[in-house]
Amino acid sequence: MAKQHVSFKLNGKQVDALVEPRELLVHTIRETLSLTGTHIGCETSHCGACTVDLDGKSVKSCTVLAVQADGSELKTVEGLADAGGLHAVQKAFIEEHGLQCGFCTPGMLIRAYRFLQENPNPTEEEIRWGMSGNLCRCTGYQNIVKAVQTAAKTLQQA
Amino acid sequence: MDNTAEVQDREDSLKGVGCSRKRKEDARFVQGTGRYTDDLKLPGMLFADMVRSPYAHARIKSINKEKALALPGVHAVLTAEDLKPLNLHWMPTLAGDVQAVLADEKVHFQYQEVAVVIADDRYIAADAIELVEVEYEELEVLVDAHRAMDDDAPILREDLVGKMDGAHSTRVHNNHIFNWQAGEKEATDRVFEQAEVTVKQDMYYPRVHPCPMETCGCVASFDKINEHLTVHLTSQAPHIVRTVVSMLSGIPESRIRIVSPDIGGGFGNKVGIYPGYVVSIVASIVLGVPVKWVEDRMENISTTAFARDYHMTGEIAADKEGRIKALRVNVLADHGAFDACADPSKFPAGLMHICTGSYDVPVAHLNVDGVYTNKAPGGVAYRCSFRVTEAVYVIERTMDVLAQKLGIDKAEIRRRNFVKVEQFPYKTCLGWELDSGDYHTALEKVLNAVDYDALRKEQQEKRTQGELMGIGLCTFTEIVGAGPSRNCDILGVGMFDSAEIRVHPTGSVMARMGTITQGQGHQTTYAQIIASELGISSDEISIEEGDTDTAPYGLGTYGSRSTPVGGAATAVAARKIRAKAQKIAAHLLEVSENDLEWEVDRFKVKGVPGQEKTMKEVAWAAYNNVPEGMEPGLEAVDYYDPPNFTYPFGIYLCVLDIDKSTGETKVRRFYALDDCGTRINPMIIEGQIHGGLTEGFAVAMGQEMPFDEQGNLLGNTLMDYFVPTFVETPHWETDYTVTPSPHHPLGAKGVAESPHVGSIPCFTSAIVDAFAHLDVTHMDMPHSAYRVWQKVHELGLDKRA
Ligand code: FES
Ligand code: FES
Numbered sequence: 001m002a003k004q005h006v007s008f009k010l011n012g013k014q015v016d017a018l019v020e021p022r023e024l025l026v027h028t029i030r031e032t033l034s035l036t037g038t039h040i041g042c043e044t045s046h047c048g049a050c051t052v053d054l055d056g057k058s059v060k061s062c063t064v065l066a067v068q069a070d071g072s073e074l075k076t077v078e079g080l081a082d083a084g085g086l087h088a089v090q091k092a093f094i095e096e097h098g099l100q101c102g103f104c105t106p107g108m109l110i111r112a113y114r115f116l117q118e119n120p121n122p123t124e125e126e127i128r129w130g131m132s133g134n135l136c137r138c139t140g141y142q143n144i145v146k147a148v149q150t151a152a153k154t155l156q157q158a
Numbered sequence: 159m160d161n162t163a164e165v166q167d168r169e170d171s172l173k174g175v176g177c178s179r180k181r182k183e184d185a186r187f188v189q190g191t192g193r194y195t196d197d198l199k200l201p202g203m204l205f206a207d208m209v210r211s212p213y214a215h216a217r218i219k220s221i222n223k224e225k226a227l228a229l230p231g232v233h234a235v236l237t238a239e240d241l242k243p244l245n246l247h248w249m250p251t252l253a254g255d256v257q258a259v260l261a262d263e264k265v266h267f268q269y270q271e272v273a274v275v276i277a278d279d280r281y282i283a284a285d286a287i288e289l290v291e292v293e294y295e296e297l298e299v300l301v302d303a304h305r306a307m308d309d310d311a312p313i314l315r316e317d318l319v320g321k322m323d324g325a326h327s328t329r330v331h332n333n334h335i336f337n338w339q340a341g342e343k344e345a346t347d348r349v350f351e352q353a354e355v356t357v358k359q360d361m362y363y364p365r366v367h368p369c370p371m372e373t374c375g376c377v378a379s380f381d382k383i384n385e386h387l388t389v390h391l392t393s394q395a396p397h398i399v400r401t402v403v404s405m406l407s408g409i410p411e412s413r414i415r416i417v418s419p420d421i422g423g424g425f426g427n428k429v430g431i432y433p434g435y436v437v438s439i440v441a442s443i444v445l446g447v448p449v450k451w452v453e454d455r456m457e458n459i460s461t462t463a464f465a466r467d468y469h470m471t472g473e474i475a476a477d478k479e480g481r482i483k484a485l486r487v488n489v490l491a492d493h494g495a496f497d498a499c500a501d502p503s504k505f506p507a508g509l510m511h512i513c514t515g516s517y518d519v520p521v522a523h524l525n526v527d528g529v530y531t532n533k534a535p536g537g538v539a540y541r542c543s544f545r546v547t548e549a550v551y552v553i554e555r556t557m558d559v560l561a562q563k564l565g566i567d568k569a570e571i572r573r574r575n576f577v578k579v580e581q582f583p584y585k586t587c588l589g590w591e592l593d594s595g596d597y598h599t600a601l602e603k604v605l606n607a608v609d610y611d612a613l614r615k616e617q618q619e620k621r622t623q624g625e626l627m628g629i630g631l632c633t634f635t636e637i638v639g640a641g642p643s644r645n646c647d648i649l650g651v652g653m654f655d656s657a658e659i660r661v662h663p664t665g666s667v668m669a670r671m672g673t674i675t676q677g678q679g680h681q682t683t684y685a686q687i688i689a690s691e692l693g694i695s696s697d698e699i700s701i702e703e704g705d706t707d708t709a710p711y712g713l714g715t716y717g718s719r720s721t722p723v724g725g726a727a728t729a730v731a732a733r734k735i736r737a738k739a740q741k742i743a744a745h746l747l748e749v750s751e752n753d754l755e756w757e758v759d760r761f762k763v764k765g766v767p768g769q770e771k772t773m774k775e776v777a778w779a780a781y782n783n784v785p786e787g788m789e790p791g792l793e794a795v796d797y798y799d800p801p802n803f804t805y806p807f808g809i810y811l812c813v814l815d816i817d818k819s820t821g822e823t824k825v826r827r828f829y830a831l832d833d834c835g836t837r838i839n840p841m842i843i844e845g846q847i848h849g850g851l852t853e854g855f856a857v858a859m860g861q862e863m864p865f866d867e868q869g870n871l872l873g874n875t876l877m878d879y880f881v882p883t884f885v886e887t888p889h890w891e892t893d894y895t896v897t898p899s900p901h902h903p904l905g906a907k908g909v910a911e912s913p914h915v916g917s918i919p920c921f922t923s924a925i926v927d928a929f930a931h932l933d934v935t936h937m938d939m940p941h942s943a944y945r946v947w948q949k950v951h952e953l954g955l956d957k958r959a
Contacts, residue, residue: 020281027280036197037190039422041371042455046876049371077190090188094180097845101677102187103371103422109188128884135876137371137423138677140848141884 006070010035011079019066026050026061028069029076037077037106041135048134051107052076058114060133077106080113088154089113089147098147100138107134112148116155122148168758173697174690175904178841181682182696183675192420195375195392196452203377204233206438206451207283209273209290210461211265214301214532214869215312216294218263218272226275226289231282233445235290236437237273238262246440248317249406252430252648253506254325255335255497256317257535259433265294266314266495267534268869269460274437276449299532299869300333303469303492306529307331314495314530325497326506335497335528340511340588346523349484353475359559362938363548364862365467365492365533367459368540369881370676372422374462375452376435378442387443388415391435394428395714397672398648400706402431403439418704424676425853426538427463429500429716434462459874463500464533464863465540467492468548472556480564480571485522487513487552491537493528499537500716501544502646502653508544509637511588515553516597516635516807517575522587532869541853541914543638543717550634554919558631558926559935567614568923569605572633573598583900590637592805593907594897595833601633604809604831607893613813621931626955630812630924634916638908639722639804640713648713654799655723656710657731659688661792663781665774666698669731672712673724674704677849678910679842680720684728686838687904691732692739693759693773710795718806718908721838722899727798729903734794738780742792743771745785804899804907808832808916812924818955821947823859823925825888830917834909835898843909844892850913851890856882857914858921860940880940929953 003018010033017032024043029052030036038061041047045063052061053075080087089112092098099105108131115122115130122130127148128141136144173179186192223235238260241247248256261272273290277283298312305311313319313332322329326336350356376391387409393399396416404411421428438451453462469490475483491507493499501508507526514522539545561571576597577584584592604610613629620627643652656672669688673680681701689696703709712724736756743761744751747769754761761776763769771779780792813827830847837843860880864872873879898905918939925941926934932953937945950956 022281030197031199031279034199035190036194037192039194039372040196041373041422042876044455044875044877047371047455047881077188081189086185086188093188094184097181097841099184099187100679100845100849101371101421101423102183102192103194105187105192106190132883132885135371135881135883137369137425137853137881138849139845140850140852140890141887142848142890143845145884 004067006066008069008071009073011075017066021067023066024062025064025066025069028066029061035076035078039103039106041103046135048107048111049104051111051134053110053114058111075110077109080109087113089151092147092151092154096143096147096150098139098144104134104136108136108144112151116148116152120156121152165758172689172693172695172759174686175836175838177686178839179682179686179696181679182685183679183681194372194420194422195377195390198377198390200377200379200448203448203450204276204278204445205280205283206441206449207275207280207287208271208434208457209275209287209292210269211261211272212268213265213294213296214268215297215299216265217297218261218265219293219295221273222291225291226286229282229286229289231278232275232286234276234441235273236260236441241440244440246406246436249436251496251498253497253499253501254503257496257498259436264316267532268871269457269534271433274441276441276445299867301531301865301867301869303490303529303531306333306531314532333530335493335530336506338506338526339524341523342521343523345521346484346486349521350475350486353483354477355564356473356475357556357559357563358471358473359556359936360471361552361555361936363466363468363470363551364939365464366540366857366861367464367863367879368425368427368538369459369879370423370425370427373453373455373458374428374432374434376438377448377450378438379448380442380446382446385409386413387439389439390417390419392421392428393418394424394674394676394716396674396704396706397711398651398714399431401649401651416706418674421674421676425541426465426716428676429538430463430498430536432462455876456874459879460871461534463536463538464494465536465538466548470548470552472552474556474560476560478564480560480566480574482517482519482575485514485519487524489526491526491528492531492533493537494533494535495530496535497528498535500539502640503648504645505544508539510545510549512546512590512637513549513553514586514588515550516577516633518577518581519587524588533865539717541850542911543636543640546636547915547918550915551919554632554634555922555936558923562930562935568631569601569610573601591802592635593802593899593901595635595805595807596895596897597633597807600809600831600833600895603893603895604811604829608811608827608829626816626818626928628814628816628924628928630920630927632810632916632920632923635805635807636912636915637803637805638718638911639800640717640719641803642801643799651713652799653713654797655712655719655727656795656797657724657727658710658795659731659735659793661692661735661777663778665694665777667694668700668702669728670702670709671724671728672710673715673720676715678720678846679839683838683842684725687725687728688732691729692736718911721906722804722902722908723798723800725906726800726903727796730798731794731796734796735792738792739773739776741788742776742779742784746771746779746783801901804835804902806832806834806907806909806912808912810916810920812920814924816928816946818950821943821950823941823946827891828888829891829893830913831893831895832909832912833895833897834912835896835902835907836905837894837896838906846910847892847913848890850910851917852882852887854914854917855888855921856880858918858939858941860942862940
């Protein structure tokens, strides 16, 4: 199959890739661009392990074709921390024990990052609904909810 | 600062046992730099994908690989015929049976592995499996375990025809795997005949799947020149994998390296050895390049490691006050097409004989028959310790039924039957020795915390208004930490575990264990154990597991065995180091060893203030100034063979409301008190309990793997298979008591599985309780809205006035 050229901004850097038209964005990110923080738990858009931030929206990268990302701005878990250190959501997940095996964590973090911009001061109920596209088998969610609350507080004070 | 405050400060700075320190593993996970199997990319690596059977029972008439092989990018297509010359078309299971690696002439379950395609990448492999042409002749399918031993039942395992000596007992039918009994049948029957009261309840524990977020997979890499095999794989037991791979391949264990990298949750799913691993290894050996295989979610749910599928009958004989006189449990165990249960070898139904629960049962009999059906093999302990979930379910359900029959409150009937605190260690009539417990105290604590009497009153009022409110109770005892090698082995290897600790000259530590974390936080908790034993901050202690080239041999992590066995090995190894350190300290201080006492992080000369050596000073001396005749260095290894299992317990209480028009359930309150003995990291324990409760909730309220008559699995995606989201998952309240294990070096017991084991019967108890005033004694799981609504409807409760 003839490959297509795609170009997008990934975690602040312009990148280029040659992809098959049918290639899923998650595979391009993980295999061609070697950023393996974004995980695959189902490939059927149920689990959210593959969540990335695409032009300011949370998307499941197993359900987006790489060619659809051409010209976009993408952020993955690897792009959350900056020179100043870990992002508030990352710190909060550690602080509140919001992760165990860590497999769902990148998707959770990138979703929480976007969710707290959509709703900077959420109630517990809003967090539960707002994060419900991401599954976790380890934590029982309670500490993730706490982590999102903690991150919300930190971000509001900043 | 006075002296005690100074000592306390030093103690706190260790972040040792009892401290809710943050996890050492988290920094890399939150940055996306965890390293899971599928993250590994080796030069020249190819990708394997499976051709799977659409039928549950069929003869393979032909396999045509030509079209697949013609596809550019395809390197090989392997079938059973190709594996035969290597004698690898079948492999031994952990349960003494054999399992087809690739279907040999016949398929025995839907989605069984028929052929494997090796291609340049996963897209080409996926295209190629569609091009492999397999012709099947359908055979009669056996789905219903109750029909398995009928005279006219289809023969599933042709390889076993005439072989009536099973691995565990004589087989009485070709679809029979084993009969296994514990306890005294005649004595039990006699008590039943004369009992004042008897109850009997049938119940089905559905087939479910552990479904961790990461599916199973591996990367096999054979180096032809050095004849060395490296396999990275998602295994909860890498050392056992090395032994099995060596036995199967003939490659010496010294030339096999198995690595379990970061694992995205296991819950029992990653204990087994799967065809995907074996064919990847074979393909890598044949092709001389690394081969990766990663199953997708459908393959995961359909083929690797189901759990449960037990048809159980619980019977209790009691007096009129509800005191148990005898227990009888009968089980029909559906083990699928190959018996690949992951249990200690001697126990074909795991530790099911812990089914006497927390109660003082004078006599009991357990009878289990295992049968083959046209379903996937497995039978793993899904977040539990070898069928303990089933055992706890049957006893807890039957206790509720007894309470209901006698009109005694379910908390009260338990109070009357609990093993009393002064009876520990308590020998159960089925042969276990419960190490420690204080059930009465724990029960009262929970009842007070939730104001049980008030809840019952409220329920009374609700009932008069026609509303459905249920209160569930479960008072379970687990058996974890397999196990003493006198009764526990896997393929002949005793179920000990190990730790190797090295103290570096500057006083930091590297330790390796035979277990492997899958989210339990071993890098943190093991470091805490060493910190407290050696007086070195857990910040300076690194833990490594999962690489068979470096870690000491161990049996891995499942059945909550890491803390009871691996944790004990860690403590004992650390104590060996401290004993040596004491000798070195005595030498440095020029006193006798016995003149020294240990205080947090240092040896002090008794009665001589200021005369002391810290562990760090001793560590340095261990490499340059040891007593005459002593070898330098400061390290130790311990292989710990536990004298007994540990028996954590808990009291769980659930309050829920049922919507009569939809059957939907709202869990209003779930209160979980756990006693796991000494608590190493309370934060991690609480996290484990939240997770276990959520998995228990999933099982009780929605998980099942239903099959139609043709053996088609109805629902093997996350669309159909219930994994609760943030929204459905209840809020959890946790509590604890501490009854240390008398035989564990730290007094600790396992904990992560208790919440799964204990919550499931608690949910059923609550659901049934909502209907108990209408003479409902039991409802089978899953308690999905539809099934609950069916009960509502059957009872006519949804009629509008
Ligand atoms: S992998 Fe994309 S949602 Fe599961
Ligand atoms: S931490 Fe393991 S799946 Fe969420």
